[in-house]
Amino acid sequence: MTIAERQTRRDPHEGPERRDARAWAWAVPATPIGPLLLAATDEGLVQVVFHAEEKTAAEAVARLTRRLGAEPTPMPSAGSGTVATGTAATPAAPRCAEHLAEAIRQVESYFAEDTKAFTLSLDWSLTTGFNRRVLRELAAHVPYGTVVGYQDLADRVGEPGAARAVGMAMGSNPLPVVVPCHRVVESDGGIGGFGGGLETKRSLLALEGVLPQPLF
16 A cells, blocks of 8 residues: 555544543634634644634634543633634643744744744644654755755655655645645646645745745
């Protein structure tokens, strides 16, 4: 069975099942590409969800509640710029809230074009195996303002026949923007696909100077 075939046997949105209850928290800061749901555990940022309007955010929170085995940590509402929230850092905040507050700060700085590299603690538990290997390689070695081809990324992880599986790994990335799957493009120069939509991908690449800024 090929890597690509193995990947299709699992729902890419659900990822591996977890049975141990874990503390976690979430918030939805507003960004230039729309609301992003950010969720963090005591280990670090665990998920980023695009287009997190009320319905999408509610579905993502329900899914994470099942996956992480616990309701999110209830905390006071975050400050301005947050359109929905499950927590915010306070003087006695748990580690998940501290990780979440730092993620919000760095994401806002990224969109303000001040942060060029995220330095967040990441919780990789929503991805495993080949997908995790590819995403770790992407996060570590494809910096701001650059792009990489699906085939090149497959070569980098020692799986030259797995370009298609790389595309599937990008589609199931639980940490987009921070783990920059928008920087993965087709080897012939095409922009490729994107789980957040091609308009969002173009906007992120334009922010980083890879594509020209849209005129409207």
